[in-house]
Amino acid sequence: MTEYIPPSSPDMFAPRYSGLATFMRTPVASSLADVDIGLLGIPYDGALTNRPGARHGPREVRNQSSLMRAINHATRVNPYELCRIADVGDVPFDSVFDIEATHKNITDFVAQMVARNVIPLSCGGDHSVSLPILRAVAHEPVALIHIDAHTDTWDSFQGSKFNHGAPFRRAHEEGLIDPKKTVQIGIRGAQNMSEGWDYSEQAGMRVMFIEEVQERGISAIVEEARTVVGEGPVYLSFDIDSIDPAFAPGTGTPEVAGLTTAEAMALIRGFRGLNYVGADVVEVSPPFDVGGMTALAGATVMYELLCVLAEARSTR
Amino acid sequence: MTEYIPPSSPDMFAPRYSGLATFMRTPVASSLADVDIGLLGIPYDGALTNRPGARHGPREVRNQSSLMRAINHATRVNPYELCRIADVGDVPFDSVFDIEATHKNITDFVAQMVARNVIPLSCGGDHSVSLPILRAVAHEPVALIHIDAHTDTWDSFQGSKFNHGAPFRRAHEEGLIDPKKTVQIGIRGAQNMSEGWDYSEQAGMRVMFIEEVQERGISAIVEEARTVVGEGPVYLSFDIDSIDPAFAPGTGTPEVAGLTTAEAMALIRGFRGLNYVGADVVEVSPPFDVGGMTALAGATVMYELLCVLAEARSTR
Amino acid sequence: MTEYIPPSSPDMFAPRYSGLATFMRTPVASSLADVDIGLLGIPYDGALTNRPGARHGPREVRNQSSLMRAINHATRVNPYELCRIADVGDVPFDSVFDIEATHKNITDFVAQMVARNVIPLSCGGDHSVSLPILRAVAHEPVALIHIDAHTDTWDSFQGSKFNHGAPFRRAHEEGLIDPKKTVQIGIRGAQNMSEGWDYSEQAGMRVMFIEEVQERGISAIVEEARTVVGEGPVYLSFDIDSIDPAFAPGTGTPEVAGLTTAEAMALIRGFRGLNYVGADVVEVSPPFDVGGMTALAGATVMYELLCVLAEARSTR
Amino acid sequence: MTEYIPPSSPDMFAPRYSGLATFMRTPVASSLADVDIGLLGIPYDGALTNRPGARHGPREVRNQSSLMRAINHATRVNPYELCRIADVGDVPFDSVFDIEATHKNITDFVAQMVARNVIPLSCGGDHSVSLPILRAVAHEPVALIHIDAHTDTWDSFQGSKFNHGAPFRRAHEEGLIDPKKTVQIGIRGAQNMSEGWDYSEQAGMRVMFIEEVQERGISAIVEEARTVVGEGPVYLSFDIDSIDPAFAPGTGTPEVAGLTTAEAMALIRGFRGLNYVGADVVEVSPPFDVGGMTALAGATVMYELLCVLAEARSTR
Amino acid sequence: MTEYIPPSSPDMFAPRYSGLATFMRTPVASSLADVDIGLLGIPYDGALTNRPGARHGPREVRNQSSLMRAINHATRVNPYELCRIADVGDVPFDSVFDIEATHKNITDFVAQMVARNVIPLSCGGDHSVSLPILRAVAHEPVALIHIDAHTDTWDSFQGSKFNHGAPFRRAHEEGLIDPKKTVQIGIRGAQNMSEGWDYSEQAGMRVMFIEEVQERGISAIVEEARTVVGEGPVYLSFDIDSIDPAFAPGTGTPEVAGLTTAEAMALIRGFRGLNYVGADVVEVSPPFDVGGMTALAGATVMYELLCVLAEARSTR
Amino acid sequence: MTEYIPPSSPDMFAPRYSGLATFMRTPVASSLADVDIGLLGIPYDGALTNRPGARHGPREVRNQSSLMRAINHATRVNPYELCRIADVGDVPFDSVFDIEATHKNITDFVAQMVARNVIPLSCGGDHSVSLPILRAVAHEPVALIHIDAHTDTWDSFQGSKFNHGAPFRRAHEEGLIDPKKTVQIGIRGAQNMSEGWDYSEQAGMRVMFIEEVQERGISAIVEEARTVVGEGPVYLSFDIDSIDPAFAPGTGTPEVAGLTTAEAMALIRGFRGLNYVGADVVEVSPPFDVGGMTALAGATVMYELLCVLAEARSTR
Numbered sequence A, B, C, D, E, F: 001m002t003e004y005i006p007p008s009s010p011d012m013f014a015p016r017y018s019g020l021a022t023f024m025r026t027p028v029a030s031s032l033a034d035v036d037i038g039l040l041g042i043p044y045d046g047a048l049t050n051r052p053g054a055r056h057g058p059r060e061v062r063n064q065s066s067l068m069r070a071i072n073h074a075t076r077v078n079p080y081e082l083c084r085i086a087d088v089g090d091v092p093f094d095s096v097f098d099i100e101a102t103h104k105n106i107t108d109f110v111a112q113m114v115a116r117n118v119i120p121l122s123c124g125g126d127h128s129v130s131l132p133i134l135r136a137v138a139h140e141p142v143a144l145i146h147i148d149a150h151t152d153t154w155d156s157f158q159g160s161k162f163n164h165g166a167p168f169r170r171a172h173e174e175g176l177i178d179p180k181k182t183v184q185i186g187i188r189g190a191q192n193m194s195e196g197w198d199y200s201e202q203a204g205m206r207v208m209f210i211e212e213v214q215e216r217g218i219s220a221i222v223e224e225a226r227t228v229v230g231e232g233p234v235y236l237s238f239d240i241d242s243i244d245p246a247f248a249p250g251t252g253t254p255e256v257a258g259l260t261t262a263e264a265m266a267l268i269r270g271f272r273g274l275n276y277v278g279a280d281v282v283e284v285s286p287p288f289d290v291g292g293m294t295a296l297a298g299a300t301v302m303y304e305l306l307c308v309l310a311e312a313r314s315t316r
Helices: A054-065 A099-115 A127-137 A167-173 A195-203 A210-216 A218-229 A261-270 A293-314 B054-065 B099-115 B127-137 B167-173 B195-203 B210-216 B218-229 B261-270 B293-314 C054-065 C099-115 C127-137 C167-173 C195-203 C210-216 C218-229 C261-270 C293-314 D054-065 D099-115 D127-137 D167-173 D195-203 D210-216 D218-229 D261-270 D293-314 E054-065 E099-115 E127-137 E167-173 E195-203 E210-216 E218-229 E261-270 E293-314 F054-065 F099-115 F127-137 F167-173 F195-203 F210-216 F218-229 F261-270 F293-314
Strands: A037-042 A085-090 A119-124 A142-147 A177-187 A206-209 A233-239 A275-282 B037-042 B085-090 B119-124 B142-147 B177-187 B206-209 B233-239 B275-282 C037-042 C085-090 C119-124 C142-147 C177-187 C206-209 C233-239 C275-282 D037-042 D085-090 D119-124 D142-147 D177-187 D206-209 D233-239 D275-282 E037-042 E085-090 E119-124 E142-147 E177-187 E206-209 E233-239 E275-282 F037-042 F085-090 F119-124 F142-147 F177-187 F206-209 F233-239 F275-282
Touching (some): A054 A275, A127 A167, A127 A233, A127 A275, A142 A167, A142 A218, A167 A195, A177 A195, A206 A210, A218 A261, A261 A293, A261 F210, A275 A293, B037 B054, B037 B099, B054 B119, B119 B293, B127 B167, B127 B233, B167 B177, B177 B195, B177 B218, B218 B261, B261 B293, B275 B293, C037 C293, C054 C275, C054 C293, C054 F054, C099 C119, C099 C127, C119 C127, C119 C293, C127 C233, C127 C275, C142 C218, C167 C195, C177 C195, C177 C210, C195 C206, C210 D261, C275 C293, D054 D119, D054 D293, D054 E054, D127 D167, D127 D275, D142 D167, D142 D218, D177 D210, D177 D218, D206 D210, D210 D218, D218 D261, D233 D293, D275 D293, E037 E054, E037 E293, E054 E119, E054 E293, E119 E293, E127 E275, E167 E177, E177 E195, E177 E218, E195 E206, E206 E210, E206 E218, E210 F261, E233 E261, E261 E293, E275 E293, F099 F119, F119 F127, F119 F293, F127 F275, F142 F218, F167 F177, F206 F210
Parallel strands (some): A037 A085, A142 A233, A177 A206, A233 A275, B037 B119, B119 B275, B142 B233, B177 B206, C037 C085, C142 C233, C177 C206, C233 C275, D037 D085, E142 E233, F037 F119, F119 F275
């Protein structure tokens, strides 16, 4: 008779539709002590200004991430051989109605991880969550690779300066990121004001609109971006709306004519070997998804990020 | 700074979309020792003969079951005050291509629970899984409350006598159920042969077609069914296709004109106070579901079953 | 080695998802000579005034009708033992842009069936198609059982007096139906003018609004309706929008608070033993369907109609 | 050559899929001066605690409401002959991130209507919006007909006492409603605490759980409710989650086994002839809807409410 | 207390899900006097021969167009600074069952715009509507940029020579377009007859099949097309089925392997600075859409067209 | 009066939504005698290890294939002028629960076709079906063009060595394919073991990962692949999951960043003029499809394969 196996230790060879849906079918962490990279969910979308639903992102990305496996076919990296990786759960919130209180919960949770030398790879949630994460991981101004349809350097909108279109403006103001080491890739979509685009450029960030990306190709983009970012600590923030809505329809602020998933994969793989302090995937909105496509894309982005984080972590 | 809380101990007051999706947001069992009622998934649909997908049932019922809460508004039962309840995970399989081997895995897993005095409340999976569960829980012929559109007492079909239309014929043959204490409620849908209907009646089971249920009303049905079932050990098997496809479209063999969810709730609440050895909810097929309706109905049926099982368990 | 079996002779015991999708898995008729009841599709929706898509009705009702089987669980009628039943295909059209030309194609096709003593059971298509069918089957004013949310006795609208809200006004004018032997069941939904309601009542039709149906119950409705209809030739027209949108969302002019499918089944079974000249199911609009629910409801209605038609045909 | 007609004056006889989507195809109000009943949208869901999306409610209810027409088939009331009815647009917000500021915007907007003797019939939005509406319409404690799955008399949750589960507790505290003249109909669904149920009953509200409604029938419920409510000013709040998810799946906190739409229609029609100060339909969440069913149900509820409000307004 | 603002003057900074759904959130025109570019809907699909639903196109493109904003990120054009732009509503129809009568209504409506010097940017509707628009805008044979999967120069089909596969053959015959200044881009999909392809080429139109577009790239295509089109008056007709079904599934006659939305955007931007007399986007069929993707693509195409039309109009 | 036309002889000029859904609207074969290319369905998915539903593939590919037409726009091949093509139905099964028995049924059915010189073009079904087809068509080791995300040369998994990830390993072992003449195109997706990748390469197959395909371009890939394959008999197996999930979401094991449909079309057209013994399209899973996109892609792939097979067959 088979021995009872607690479901918090999933088996990667079991059928993918079986078992508890943890991120990538990693085990549930019982403490942060034996974890190198912690996969966490941030089910919060209270700072967005358009179509909601990103609060459901971690749940559904976990669900689809059961389709992920171990060995990267392109790089042959197996992150599970390089690091101890676990699902550390979702950030708990004291109040979901107060952006700043929520942000404090996020910073506190990630700070615990950082204190134990656990690299955070988080799944949002709206893009506002990158700010409180940066507050926890950036002990000095860090370099930023920001893949997105929007620069997210707008100012106060609809009543809050911490809305999901503002995190990197706030991060700049707070000295969390170094604008000279910041690259924003995939930017597109009409705007009512050019404010955000202007802010990024005036602050010294390297803004790569989608047309530039498509014309020059991923290799050239990667090469230049690596030069911008440099050798120091770097954070990577991936907004799923950087990807074209045909590949990732389930997001709050879709903009047509974006990255293909192939381009997104190539971008992330291009950023191997950097000195990561953390990464996130945000703005997956399951209620607007069709057929789980966006959650699957989000899970795959997260897996690719895991591979580059694992390489980084394993060489420390 | 907040203390790290492992996600396997979910908080019922946290936002419903947050945290790992365990059944009813119950904690993950680390052993079977401190559990009175174990919620388990059986992600297997290899014995069905029509539209597939029930293998995804446990995953999505877990997902939607986060919408469940503690106190039953109709009976005021709070199962969590009566019993220790946990998610014990999914049955692990050696082979998914061999019905009988799979059934053996199920019997073995449930037998472990029974051996530790844990009542199994399972979520399938196709209806074939009731047979191996009965093999584990029925130490003598038990009474059976079977709520379904089909009698599931057909014989071999499409090459197997263990297909999902046959479990209760096999259970009868194996002496696992007492046909005189068996009631089948909600039967309907045309058939190519009357074989299954005839078998049930000839074996002495009380077959209540849906028209009888609708004409006499739930109270009368419950009253008679309780008389049939009696005071001894009883198993309850709930096929989601007993419910009308308007309320539960996501199932393999839908038949229009079924039970409403209100009738289903009333049925289960009518069966309080019996001597349960276990129960199951089967045939939720998420790929055919729309808007998660069927998984929500399945989760609610499972919650109502949990309430009656908890009352039964707590009085032992 | 197995012999080649042409797919136009489907096997009712084969898996339901296999084979060509003919109505009810009946064989394709190679001629009209050996057919008692002909199942035909009328893929036309050029006369509707609201949401389109009923042109796709026959295709998807055929698709879902593979879920039907032989023996009616409630009446124990097996239509295939009583009659020779075949799928006779779809009405071919000369022009899809001219309502009257299309109607002529329909009349011609059905007239061929009538000439060979084949009872037509058709699947629309918008409700305008009932008029040209009646032109073929009604050699004298026939009785009419009309189950619908709308009386369809309105006059010219949006430029045509043959629009899908007018067939029974035209049928009355043309002497195809006897208004004193006409019953309209399930009527509901606000209207901009009371014209249609008034016409039906002034013509002497018995109009049963849904509230009356729900208050008196199906048995009482059936009893009165049978008295209205009498012993002579009768045609039954079933608009899927008579059924509540929760059970049948895929239709062009949905009206909430309609019949349940259980009520619809009970109505049709209540009309056993009449002297049918034909029947139709109309207004299934697959593009507005969800999860195939409406096509399944339409297929089941068609199966139940087949049972009553088979009883009628077999006693001639 | 046809004269140019501005699209803000839609034509109820035009095809239903054409024209701007105003509520019920009523004209857009250019001022509040010539309006008796104002249909308004409140696209706000910042106070909910579960699945989001009600912010999209007004948009999609307007969209589906094009299927509505003028004359009620059951009561033969034509509200457009009784009153001047217009779409007065959506409440504009200063900030969407601050519940109390948003609520003030709502109160201000509705107060303008009240000041001009315009009865508000609003479409939410989450249920928190009923509180600021009551602040504008209740010059004394009003009677309340509250149709819902939840009593919404819970206290502070997830950080705000103005969350969508609390409006009627706050309204009671603020003296906006008379608990002795308050009836809550359709209550169901398990709860983690009995607090809300207890509060309602202790405050003297008449709480009718769904089982009571189903057992006694709508007529008896209406009769008693009318006695509770009395002759004075009354407000009616209709939460779409009172309706069963099979009929209205698109809502944030679904509970199975609810009202049918037929029962909902009968309830509203049962409340004709009361002295209404306003009404609302809330919690329609289009991202969770399937096939527009819930928005259609919401639009129909709104039309039925319009009929009873028009009768009330026309007799003043 | 805030002043009442009629909803026909929407605010582009308000939340995108709020307010009446006008095209691009432009104000509703009360007359044609103060309008430079009029956005109009043509909710007609009575001339199509395949999957219906384009009648719902204007409604849903309006709905999704709320996601559009002012400043084009690629060209930095803000059309609202260049021109007065308004939603002028939908073409009203006398009869929806007569293609030619409907076409006359369209010509009349657009002719009113032309008479007042308003450039029409219309949203269909099936592609037959381009013919009656051309009758209103083409005072001499105009150049034509036609982006589509089909040449739409077929002849009579299914009974009408004005069907949606024929508009540009008829336009050629009527002298509305100059075939030597006509370019057709994106053509693909098998055909039962080569008639349409042959007609276009024999008439002297420049037909660019999709393979040519993909091999040569958008820049080369644009360059040649501009040479073909020349300096004179030009009309641009954009069939959404030119775009690949992965990006725009909701259309009547989908053909795989089409333009990406990025290519479509680049094409339109490549056609800046021409002398436009009007433009259209056609064949968006919401009932076949998934997740609003196609309506979003259609709205974005319409916005890009608005930018090029505004530049053209502002230089007159 | 029109003559009765049996629906098993569909008309390619009839409306696409009309008639029985046969593959490509080809006639139903009454025998195999007069057929050059037989289109067959294999509705079996009992050998898959992940998300089910491919059993519904033939049904829905037939359904969407009505959108196909005769003349290939790119190659101008009209397969119906070159060959006699018919729908020969679905493989009948003795048992659906036994992989090897099912495989035997497939081999037997295809062997009948081969015996009558009918080239099989089949539609699956899971990928395991390629093995029994090869057993029927490969009288010597044949060349193989295998387009897929996975090499399908893994070994036993979840209890069977005939699972859908193993067919080409088994085919190699059985001497059905020549590994030196085998090319696998589009491979991608992480794996838990590198076993399958390694096996293919060690066996001498030419494995082209997706990155290579995207970098070198289709022309270069085709050129090399043709060299590998050579002049002898060749079989082409097309797994729909080779195509990106944005274009073909409905499949059991989706992997992002795959082929576009344009690339897939170009690949197949690149393989004109080879000496085909058969071809298949597999792993279309309708329950996971959205909007019929995948079935449409599958039908178009099947049409393109038909064109190359027809050229091959017609030159024999």
